[in-house]
Amino acid sequence: MAKVFRMPKLIITCALTGSATSPSLTPYLPITPDQIADEACKAYEAGAAIVHVHVRDPETAMPTADLGIWRETLTRIKEKCDVVICVSTGGGAGMTAEERIATVPKFEPEMCSFNMGSMNFGMFPLAERIKEFKFPWEKAMVEMSKDFVFKNTFADLEVFAKTMKKHNVKPECEVYCSSGLYNMGFLIRTGQLDLPIHVQYVLGVLGGAYSTPYELMNLQTETLRMLGPDNYTWSVIGIGYPAEFRLGAVAITMGGHVRVGLEDNIFLRRRMLAKGNAELVGKIRRIAEDLGREIATSDEARQMLDLKGIDKVKF
Ligand code: KMH
Ligand code: ZN
Numbered sequence: 001m002a003k004v005f006r007m008p009k010l011i012i013t014c015a016l017t018g019s020a021t022s023p024s025l026t027p028y029l030p031i032t033p034d035q036i037a038d039e040a041c042k043a044y045e046a047g048a049a050i051v052h053v054h055v056r057d058p059e060t061a062m063p064t065a066d067l068g069i070w071r072e073t074l075t076r077i078k079e080k081c082d083v084v085i086c087v088s089t090g091g092g093a094g095m096t097a098e099e100r101i102a103t104v105p106k107f108e109p110e111m112c113s114f115n116m117g118s119m120n121f122g123m124f125p126l127a128e129r130i131k132e133f134k135f136p137w138e139k140a141m142v143e144m145s146k147d148f149v150f151k152n153t154f155a156d157l158e159v160f161a162k163t164m165k166k167h168n169v170k171p172e173c174e175v176y177c178s179s180g181l182y183n184m185g186f187l188i189r190t191g192q193l194d195l196p197i198h199v200q201y202v203l204g205v206l207g208g209a210y211s212t213p214y215e216l217m218n219l220q221t222e223t224l225r226m227l228g229p230d231n232y233t234w235s236v237i238g239i240g241y242p243a244e245f246r247l248g249a250v251a252i253t254m255g256g257h258v259r260v261g262l263e264d265n266i267f268l269r270r271r272m273l274a275k276g277n278a279e280l281v282g283k284i285r286r287i288a289e290d291l292g293r294e295i296a297t298s299d300e301a302r303q304m305l306d307l308k309g310i311d312k313v314k315f
Contacts, residue, residue, distance in 0.1 A: 007236070008286050008304060009296035011257040013235060014043035014277050015052040018263025019063035019092030020123055022142060024134045026266045027252060028276050032058040033069060037076035039277045043261070044083040046281040049301035051077065052086045052113065052259065060138050063092030065099035074107055074315045084298050084307060086111035086172055087159060093141055093148055097156045104163050108314045110307045114160055114171035116180035119148040120207030157183065160254055161192040170307055173199045176208030177215075178222060185226050195231040198305055199223060200259065203247060204239030211243035213250045213281070220254065229315075235259055241267035248284045252293050260284045 016039050017030050030039040033055070039078060040051045053074050057064045070087075077085055087109045091100035104112055123145040133139045152160075164171050171193065173184050187193040201219050204211030209219070216236055223232060235257035238247030245266035248258040260280040268274040285295055302309060 005255065007255040007293060009294045009300055010252060011050060011235065011296045011301045011304065012048045012281055012284060012288075013050040013052055013086065013257070013258055013259040013261070014048035014235070014281050015042075015261035015263030016040055016043065016277055016305055017054055017056060018261075019054050019056075019088075019090070020121075021263055021266065022130060022133070022138045023061045024124065024130050024132065024138055024295050025126075026262065026273050028266075028273060029061075029262055031056050031061045033073040033076055036073050037080055039075045040083055040085075041081040041314045042278040043281045044081045044298070046278040047280045047285040047295050048083065048277075049085050049296050049298045050084040050111065052088060052246075052261065052263065053077070054088045054090075054092065054263070057252065060137065061135055063095075064103065065091060065095050067102060070103055070107065071315055074109070074123050078279060078291050078310065078313070078315065082298050082310065084111060084301055084310075085109050085313075086113060090115050090150075090174065093144065097159065101160055101163050104167050106314070108167045108312070109169055110302070110310060110313060111170045111172055111305070112164060113174050114164065115150065115152045116157070116176070117183045117206075118152050119176055121145060121148060122206035125206065154183075154186075157187060158192065161187055165192075165194070168308055168312070170198065170237055170305060173197055174202050174203055175199055175219060176202045178209070178219065181219060181222055181226065188227075195227070196306070197227075197232050199232055199234045200237060201234065202237045202239070204243050211238045211240070211247060213247065214246055215251055220256070233257065237264050239264050241265050241270070243281065244280070245287065249291065251290050252291050258288075
């Protein structure tokens with residue numbers, strides 16, 4: 001008889017605001033440190049164990065690397081709830097690698113994102129969907145993405161990996177297509193990344209792999225071949241609607257974990273905006289429970305991902 005595969009509890013991550021989501025697309029995008037902290041705690045109460053954080057300038061809503069705004073945001077989230085905070089090192093268009101990694105030595109969070117290579121990152125097709133831009137920088141940012149390279153060279157990867165290791169911050173390896181996996185393999189082989197690692201497949205970016213179950217299966221199968229079953233945990237992001245929920249359901253069925261949130265998708269249903277991150281978390285939670293998968297608390301996620309704990313952060 002076939003062995004019954006006992007699945008781990010599901011870790012739901014919620015990506016609260018991002019840098020690529022234009023504020024003109026939805027009025028529900030959190031902007032200020034207070035709004036982001038509120039959304040983090042609502043997402044936590046809805047079932048998210050981890051929140052993935054970017055910050056924005058409270059006046060202009062533009063993604064920023066300002067460490068004062070970062071500190072305010074991280075402190076407020078920590079004061080309000082016990083969610084795991086995963087800080088973005090992907091940043092936003094125009095930020096240097098130095099600006100993107102600066103939060104790691106400064107705040108030593110439990111987790112941070114770690115993007116596994118350079119790539120095109122096109123948001124320009126969105127320009128046609130936005131009739132009126134709320135902020136002047138938005139149009140330029142969307143259009144410039146046609147000629148933008150998301151730069152994560154081997155030199156950048158080396159600096160990022162060293163900094164994360166030195167400050168004991170668990171990387172979440174963002175893999176957008178198979179080249180990211182092989183870059184990750186190189187970092188592991190050369191001792192720059194330690195096993196077990198946590199991989200986040202990001203599917204549906206224009207410049208990366210499509211957001212279909214086949215791409216997810218391919219990447220996950222290749223990771224398994226490279227690392228073996230005990231050396232990694234994995235999660236998926238499906239960009240846009242319905243990919244966020246469809247790929248989430250596939251990952252839930254396969255024993256992986258899921259990320260949702262306004263950074264990746266703004267719709268709860270076809271043509272219906274989510275009125276906040278908690279609605280997106282609530283929906284994936286319901287799907288998971290209907291499929292028989294239990295939800296992990298933040299402390300269970302800390303244990304599963306071997307995180308150092310919130311008492312060890314510097315904010
Ligand atoms: N915005 C997503 C497509 C990061 O912040 O490091 C990927 C992401 C990267 O979340
Ligand atoms: Zn991000």
